[in-house]
Amino acid sequence: xxxxxxxxxxxxxxxxxxxxxxxxxxxxxxxxxxxxxxxxxxxxxxxxxxxxxxxxxxxxxxxxxxxxxxxxxxxxxxxxxxxxxxxxxxxxxxxxxxxxxxxxxxxxxxxxxxxxxxxxxxxxxxxxxxxxxxxxxxxxxxxxxxxxxxxxxxxxxxxxxxxxxxxxxxxxxxxxxxxxxxxxxxxxxxxxxxxxxxxxxxxxxxxxxxxxxxxxxxxxxxxxxxxxxxxxxxxxxxxxxxxxxxxxxxxxxxxxxxxxxxxxxxxxxxxxxxxxxxxxxxxxxxxxxxxxxxxxxxxxxxxxxxxxxxxxxxxxxxx
Numbered sequence: 001x002x003x004x005x006x007x008x009x010x011x012x013x014x015x016x017x018x019x020x021x022x023x024x025x026x027x028x029x030x031x032x033x034x035x036x037x038x039x040x041x042x043x044x045x046x047x048x049x050x051x052x053x054x055x056x057x058x059x060x061x062x063x064x065x066x067x068x069x070x071x072x073x074x075x076x077x078x079x080x081x082x083x084x085x086x087x088x089x090x091x092x093x094x095x096x097x098x099x100x101x102x103x104x105x106x107x108x109x110x111x112x113x114x115x116x117x118x119x120x121x122x123x124x125x126x127x128x129x130x131x132x133x134x135x136x137x138x139x140x141x142x143x144x145x146x147x148x149x150x151x152x153x154x155x156x157x158x159x160x161x162x163x164x165x166x167x168x169x170x171x172x173x174x175x176x177x178x179x180x181x182x183x184x185x186x187x188x189x190x191x192x193x194x195x196x197x198x199x200x201x202x203x204x205x206x207x208x209x210x211x212x213x214x215x216x217x218x219x220x221x222x223x224x225x226x227x228x229x230x231x232x233x234x235x236x237x238x239x240x241x242x243x244x245x246x247x248x249x250x251x252x253x254x255x256x257x258x259x260x261x262x263x264x265x266x267x268x269x270x271x272x273x274x275x276x277x278x279x280x281x282x283x284x285x286x287x288x289x290x291x292x293x294x295x296x297x298x299x300x301x302x303x304x305x306x307x308x309x310x311x312x313x314x315x316x317x318x319x
Contacts, residue, residue, distance in 0.1 A: 092139030175200035189230025
């Protein structure tokens with residue numbers, strides 16, 4: 001089932017994510033919004049904070065993403081910055097003293113901060129990310145720069161390197177299905193960086209990415225071994241039981257205690273497993289997205305696993 005899904009269904013679902021007509025129709029369906037609520041707790045900062053409260057009560061950490069990407073003008077990028085500053089101010093009252101770990105974090109997409117603007121996009125995105133990092137540092141939160149499709153990787157990592165000269169706690173995301181990621185993992189592990197390692201959620205060509213599910217998992221485990229052996233802080237972003245088991249084994253092999261790496265999962269996916277890992281004494285961080293621009297994020301969640309798509313179709317048919 002998973003092999004056929006990856007070859008046929010997943011590319012079709014991701015293509016649907018680029019359809020403006022389908023997006024318009026989906027956003028008008030009340031049932032769609034009901035189902036989306038499993039993966040996105042709401043559209044407002046208050047909605048996100050309510051989810052954060054529940055997660056922190058169960059000893060889980062959070063990374064909050066204000067949904068949006070590929071902005072087309074500087075004003076939209078500035079609006080995203082203001083949304084993050086408002087969020088961080090709200091989180092400031094909840095920030096907890098911790099010498100080596102910050103339970104509260106925000107995740108940024110540089111394309112939402114102006115990266116793709118035709119004039120000075122990289123510069124605008126850097127300045128906007130710098131503003132957000134400054135506020136995060138003031139309130140006691142962390143920032144992680146998200147990965148997007150492979151055409152942005154060089155630009156994103158260049159921005160991360162520059163920001164880390166001032167904010168050495170800044171994290172970034174590397175995607176194991178990209179063939180370049182083993183080299184990138186080695187670089188950032190040697191530099192002592194926080195790295196969120198995920199499998200990858202975009203439909204990338206075979207010239208730059210592994211497309212077979214087994215190959216992606218094998219690449220993930222190779223990348224994870226590099227991170228576990230390095231000087232940085234690995235963040236194991238996966239719901240795959242094989243990866244979760246391997247992460248614990250590698251941590252023991254390299255003498256990493258539970259305070260020197262963390263598991264990360266998405267809001268609404270494998271909640272019981274998140275709780276189990278946290279109760280067992282592991283660090284678990286949950287990626288919490290919010291905002292009105294939920295369509296692209298939701299489609300990528302459907303494309304990741306057959307179970308997510310089946311859940312959505314069942315909800316549609318039961319109404």
